Amino acid sequence: MGVSRLMDLLADSREVIRNDGVLLLQQLTKSNAAIQKIVAFENAFERLLDIITEEGNSDGGIVVEDCLLLLQNLLKNNNSNQNFFKEGSYIQRMKPWFEVGDDNCGWSAQKVTNLHLMLQLVRVLVSPTNPPGATSSCQKAMFHCGLLQQLCTILMATVTETINTVSEVIRGCQMNQDYFASVNAPSNPPRPAIVVLLMSMVNERQPFVLRCAVLYCFQCFLYKNQKGQGEIVSTLLPSTIDATGNSVSAGQLLCGGLFSTDSLSNWCAAVALAHALQENATLKEQLLRVQLATSIGNPPVSLLQQCTNILSQGDKIDRRGSKVQTRVGLLMLLCTWLSNCSIAVTHFLHNPANIPFLTGQIAENLGEEEQLVQGLCALLLGISIYYNDNSLENYRKEKLKQLIEKRIGRENFIEKLGFISKHELYSRAAQKPQPSFSSPDHMMFDHEFTKLVKELEGVISKAIYKSSEEDKKEEEVKKTLEQHDNIVTHYKKVIREQDQELEELKQQINILKSQNEQLQATVTQQVSQIQQHKDQYNLLKVQLGKDTQHHNSHGDTLQMNGIQTEEVNKLKEELEEWKTKHELLQGQLREKDSVIEKLKSSQLEMGTEQSSQISKSGGLEHSNELQKELERLRSQIQLQSAEISKLQTENQKLQVLNATADPVLGHSSATAAQNSEWKGRLEQEIKELKSEVKALSEEKASLKEYLDSSSSTVAILQDEKRTG
Numbered sequence: 001m002g003v004s005r006l007m008d009l010l011a012d013s014r015e016v017i018r019n020d021g022v023l024l025l026q027q028l029t030k031s032n033a034a035i036q037k038i039v040a041f042e043n044a045f046e047r048l049l050d051i052i053t054e055e056g057n058s059d060g061g062i063v064v065e066d067c068l069l070l071l072q073n074l075l076k077n078n079n080s081n082q083n084f085f086k087e088g089s090y091i092q093r094m095k096p097w098f099e100v101g102d103d104n105c106g107w108s109a110q111k112v113t114n115l116h117l118m119l120q121l122v123r124v125l126v127s128p129t130n131p132p133g134a135t136s137s138c139q140k141a142m143f144h145c146g147l148l149q150q151l152c153t154i155l156m157a158t159v160t161e162t163i164n165t166v167s168e169v170i171r172g173c174q175m176n177q178d179y180f181a182s183v184n185a186p187s188n189p190p191r192p193a194i195v196v197l198l199m200s201m202v203n204e205r206q207p208f209v210l211r212c213a214v215l216y217c218f219q220c221f222l223y224k225n226q227k228g229q230g231e232i233v234s235t236l237l238p239s240t241i242d243a244t245g246n247s248v249s250a251g252q253l254l255c256g257g258l259f260s261t262d263s264l265s266n267w268c269a270a271v272a273l274a275h276a277l278q279e280n281a282t283l284k285e286q287l288l289r290v291q292l293a294t295s296i297g298n299p300p301v302s303l304l305q306q307c308t309n310i311l312s313q314g315d316k317i318d319r320r321g322s323k324v325q326t327r328v329g330l331l332m333l334l335c336t337w338l339s340n341c342s343i344a345v346t347h348f349l350h351n352p353a354n355i356p357f358l359t360g361q362i363a364e365n366l367g368e369e370e371q372l373v374q375g376l377c378a379l380l381l382g383i384s385i386y387y388n389d390n391s392l393e394n395y396r397k398e399k400l401k402q403l404i405e406k407r408i409g410r411e412n413f414i415e416k417l418g419f420i421s422k423h424e425l426y427s428r429a430a431q432k433p434q435p436s437f438s439s440p441d442h443m444m445f446d447h448e449f450t451k452l453v454k455e456l457e458g459v460i461s462k463a464i465y466k467s468s469e470e471d472k473k474e475e476e477v478k479k480t481l482e483q484h485d486n487i488v489t490h491y492k493k494v495i496r497e498q499d500q501e502l503e504e505l506k507q508q509i510n511i512l513k514s515q516n517e518q519l520q521a522t523v524t525q526q527v528s529q530i531q532q533h534k535d536q537y538n539l540l541k542v543q544l545g546k547d548t549q550h551h552n553s554h555g556d557t558l559q560m561n562g563i564q565t566e567e568v569n570k571l572k573e574e575l576e577e578w579k580t581k582h583e584l585l586q587g588q589l590r591e592k593d594s595v596i597e598k599l600k601s602s603q604l605e606m607g608t609e610q611s612s613q614i615s616k617s618g619g620l621e622h623s624n625e626l627q628k629e630l631e632r633l634r635s636q637i638q639l640q641s642a643e644i645s646k647l648q649t650e651n652q653k654l655q656v657l658n659a660t661a662d663p664v665l666g667h668s669s670a671t672a673a674q675n676s677e678w679k680g681r682l683e684q685e686i687k688e689l690k691s692e693v694k695a696l697s698e699e700k701a702s703l704k705e706y707l708d709s710s711s712s713t714v715a716i717l718q719d720e721k722r723t724g
Contacts, residue, residue: 003028003035007042010051015063018051022066029073036074040081044074045090057097058114065110068117075124079134082125086138092145094122098154119165122147126168128433139173148176152183155193163197163213164434171220171433177228180221194221195250201272202257202265212435212443215268219433219448222275232276233283236290236303255292255303259310263325264440270329271446274336278448284341304347307334312357324373325443331376332449335383339452342389349384349395358384359407362416372444375419379453382417382460401464414461420453430454 006028009021025044029036048067055064074081085091097118107115125138142148151166170176185196200206201214222228235251254276257269277284291300301309307330338344348354361377364370381404390396404413420426429435429445437443 003038004042007039007044007047010044010047019063019066022048022051022063022070026066026070026073029070033078036078037080040074040078040084045071045085045088049090049093053093053096058100058111058118060114061110064114065117068114068121071121072117072124075121077129079131082130082134082138085125086134086141091125091138091141091147094118095145095147095150098147098150100154116161119161122151122165123168126171128168128171132172136173139169139171139176142169143173143176143179148179152180152193155183155185160207160210160213163210163217167213167217167220167434172224174225174227177221177225181228181231191247192250194218195248195253198250198253198257198272199248201268202253202260202262204260204262204265208264208440211264211268212437215272216434218272219275219446222278223433226280229276229278229280229283233287237286238289238291258330259306263323264443266326267329267443270333271449274333274446275448277336281341284337284344287337288344288347302347304334304337304344305351308348308351308354308357312353324370325441327373328376328444331373331380332446335376335380336449336452338380338383338387339456340387342387342391345384345387346389346391349388349392355381355384355395355400355403359403362413363408371416371419372423374416375423378413378417379420379456379460381413382463383456386456386460386463397463401466404464410464413464417457417460421457426450426453 006021006025009017009024012018012021025039029039048071052060052064052067055061055067057064075085098115100115122142126135126142128135130138148166148169151162151169155162155166166180170180181192181194183193184190185193187196197214197217201211201218203211222232232250232254235249236255254269254273257265258273260266260269277287288302288304290303292303292306293300294306311327311330311334334348338348358377358381362374362381364374381400384395385397385400388395388397388400404410408416423444425442425444428442429447430450431447433447435443435446
């Protein structure tokens with residue numbers, strides 16, 4: 001758990017603690033895969049990328065450099081962490097690192113260092129030494145998230161490490177190689193980035209490291225890319241060369257570098273052109289059609305012939321003593337071109353000067369500098385024997401081997417052939433694909449060419465010692481194998497066609513299966529609908545069968561309904577009677593109210609004179625007293641009515657309480673005696689309230705009678721008033 005606690009330092013708010021934590025983890029993760037995995041799975045990638053972002057990406061200080069170094073420790077040669085980094089979508093977060101703008105003049109030394117480390121981190125994920133599947137998945141992720149596009153944007157404006165990084169992002173990935181082929185450099189007029197880079201490679205005034213980086217980029221672009229190889233070779237073919245000469249093609253640049261006076265350009269162009277032919281027999285044959293114009297008035301010569309001409313005139317190529325580099329480059333190109341291509345071998349042997357030149361070079365006892373050239377000449381002669389189809393009578397396999405026996409000696413030939421693989425520069429080139437040379441003089445071997453030497457050295461040694469009879473047997477075996485290969489190819493074609501037919505039949509079966517499932521579903525639905533209709537039909541039959549029984553039992557039902565109807569009619573009649581009584585009482589009350597209103601109005605009209613007369617007679621005073629008494633009684637009646645309504649409401653509440661008291665008391669914890677006592681009290685209170693309501697009702701009735709009598713008295717007084 002110690003590493004887990006150390007990881008907490010990366011989230012510390014104190015920058016000093018955080019920065020020292022990064023340095024400590026750097027030391028712990030060096031060459032320790034176990035700690036590297038623990039740190040990675042403790043969310044180190046997320047925290048380190050956050051710190052880099054907070055510090056300003058490439059514009060950050062030494063903290064960004066420390067974080068990048070720690071990330072390199074975690075990812076380099078650790079496939080598990082690389083996969084975790086890719087699956088965690090952290091590759092996408094690297095894209096903002098390279099948004100640096102076009103102006104690189106004012107970059108600080110720290111920014112250059114940070115960018116260099118960032119590019120190296122990208123290369124760690126796509127290194128050719130990683131498992132092919134892991135590298136391929138990272139390359140695809142870099143394309144889809146736009147990282148490759150961002151790197152190509154700054155390709156012409158930044159350090160050579162960018163070119164090396166782009167090289168490994170596209171190496172062997174067809175999708176990325178196709179994108180790179182479409183990239184244009186920011187020039188006027190726009191030119192393909194490949195062409196602009198090749199211009200730098202064959203320009204002797206450019207820095208050595210830049211030229212090496214461009215060569216590596218071109219090699220990675222062509223690696224397992226037959227489409228790209230074809231596009232490069234097509235720029236050299238007569239039918240595709242631009243007649244106007246306005247644009248420079250990649251092929252023209254390579255030919256220009258191949259025959260320039262700069263030995264480094266010769267070597268780079270030869271290696272680049274060899275990669276355009278790597279494992280592609282079709283292009284090797286097409287390149288034989290390329291014709292070069294040497295000088296005015298002289299007929300054009302083939303590219304193959306021009307290469308051999310330069311070889312034979314090697315002593316005049318360069319006055320600075322670096323002729324070996326040029327000759328090594330041309331010999332590597334010729335060996336690659338002729339290997340596994342019998343037609344190219346025939347073209348090479350057709351020139352009568354070539355074989356004498358090779359045997360002369362191998363037979364001489366030259367200094368140590370020339371040993372590489374001798375070894376490569378022996379390899380080229382061995383290829384001319386091994387891939388010879390015996391179409392030229394003077395240069396059949398047997399005659400060439402006899403020539404070696406007479407002029408060189410078999411043992412001497414094998415010894416010279418072994419000079420190649422024993423050379424220190426050969427071993428260094430065989431280690432990794434990227435050209436890494438301390439100085440231009442050390443550029444002798446290409447990585448892919450070392451694979452070819454390893455493949456051919458043994459078979460050529462055996463071919464030299466074989467007799468004519470063995471050669472005949474080998475030829476027969478080859479023919480048999482060719483026939484066998486043709487048969488196998490035929491059957492492969494048949495199998496491929498059958499596979500295609502089988503795939504089509506499978507698709508048809510899947511379509512029929514889906515149609516069958518749909519039909520089955522339709523049938524099931526129709527069956528269920530039919531069953532529903534059957535059920536409905538049976539139900540109707542049952543109902544029709546019960547109709548007779550229904551008629552028989554209808555009489556009894558009507559009798560019961562008749563009894564209920566009589567009770568309802570009685571209740572309706574009683575309700576109508578009460579309604580009638582209520583309306584009658586309301587009418588009487590309205591009449592009394594109108595009489596009282598009339599009395600009030602008549603009293604106002606009579607005036608003061610009539611008042612004195614009424615007071616003398618004493619009748620009107622009595623009328624006023626009656627009027628007041630009448631008002632008092634009406635108000636008393638209203639109060640009593642309100643009291644009665646209140647008592648009725650309480651009575652209803654008590655009845656409800658009485659109805660619910662029994663079950664509640666029955667479920668309580670009180671005793672049965674207490675329950676009965678409580679119930680008795682409630683019943684007593686209800687009786688008292690009922691009696692009080694009854695008394696009030698009687699009092700109301702008596703007041704009403706008194707009001708009626710008072711009303712009659714008022715009527716008598718009114719009559720007397722009219723007569724008086």
